[in-house]
Amino acid sequence: MSVNMKGKSLISINDLSLDEINSIFDLSADLKKKLKNGVPHKYLEGQTLGMIFSKPSTRTRVSFETGIYQLGGIGMYFGPTDLQLKKSENISDTAKVLSRYLNGIMIRTFDHQDVIDLARYGSIPVINGLTDLLHPCQVLADLFTILEKKGKLKGLKLAYIGDGNNMAHSLLNGCSKVGMHISIASPKGYRPNEEIVNNALRNAKVMNSKIEILDNPEKAVKNADVIYTDVWASMGQESEAKERRKIFAPYQVNEKLVKHAKEDYLFLHCLPAHRGEEVVNEVIDSPNSVVFDEAENRLHVQKAIMVLLMQK
Numbered sequence: 001m002s003v004n005m006k007g008k009s010l011i012s013i014n015d016l017s018l019d020e021i022n023s024i025f026d027l028s029a030d031l032k033k034k035l036k037n038g039v040p041h042k043y044l045e046g047q048t049l050g051m052i053f054s055k056p057s058t059r060t061r062v063s064f065e066t067g068i069y070q071l072g073g074i075g076m077y078f079g080p081t082d083l084q085l086k087k088s089e090n091i092s093d094t095a096k097v098l099s100r101y102l103n104g105i106m107i108r109t110f111d112h113q114d115v116i117d118l119a120r121y122g123s124i125p126v127i128n129g130l131t132d133l134l135h136p137c138q139v140l141a142d143l144f145t146i147l148e149k150k151g152k153l154k155g156l157k158l159a160y161i162g163d164g165n166n167m168a169h170s171l172l173n174g175c176s177k178v179g180m181h182i183s184i185a186s187p188k189g190y191r192p193n194e195e196i197v198n199n200a201l202r203n204a205k206v207m208n209s210k211i212e213i214l215d216n217p218e219k220a221v222k223n224a225d226v227i228y229t230d231v232w233a234s235m236g237q238e239s240e241a242k243e244r245r246k247i248f249a250p251y252q253v254n255e256k257l258v259k260h261a262k263e264d265y266l267f268l269h270c271l272p273a274h275r276g277e278e279v280v281n282e283v284i285d286s287p288n289s290v291v292f293d294e295a296e297n298r299l300h301v302q303k304a305i306m307v308l309l310m311q312k
């Protein structure tokens, strides 16, 4: 391993250097191969990962818990009502106490600041398992999947169609760091956070790549190597779902839209997918779709992240 990430937290891809991102990918590939070939890799023997979930999860929970187990450690799940956190104990006391018991914390919550505070006041690595602002583990798995399928990242074009949400933000961070072009098409009022876009523009300048924020999905998809979409109403926005279905209808990824991409485009979606809304069956079930390889890669990439951050 060429970089030393021991003891660090992973809150945003933007905090990672290109070398660190590449080390995560190298180790992910190695761990994936070891798992498939039955080669032991208990690099975190006896370690405990606390997993705090204020929102539901299928992939994040199961891949982290299975991952830490395969590495020789144990995962400890805390659901929305399990800890004293927020009800009768603040983040800073919680962070200090948990740091005395655990070797790492993975947290999925609403307010991004809570993840920053957990890392600031605690003394063990904190891994962001999704906030309203970012979803870095997902995008590292997404980029690893694209790298596996296309053999490179730099110079490829990713089109993200839909809500300027946590996925759009982490894709802006991730693609701009690795030199991929990214075109985002969102309706007005649902565009990504301006600060994140401006930061991605700065990264893209260094990497000589292009960032476009558009409202026309066909223009965004033109000649794309990768098409990405996500739900129109994220967790916590359920009351807006009906209104959003109307606003986002022209942003559906369907057979007509994907015709504008390269013929060998990849379709990615973080899942869960709302089939018939942001994507139709004909696209998500097509040979271009790699959504289940992408979901599997959450396991391998997060194992690499845990090893790099939590190794003694």
Ligand code: CP
Binding pocket: 056, 057, 058, 059, 060, 061, 130, 138, 270, 271, 272
């Ligand atoms: N993509 C993802 O994070 O899925 P879950 O919400 O099921 O964890």
Ligand code: NVA
Binding pocket: 130, 165, 166, 167, 230, 231, 233, 234, 235, 270, 271, 272
């Ligand atoms: N934008 C979605 C991503 C789910 C993995 C949400 O936050 O609900």
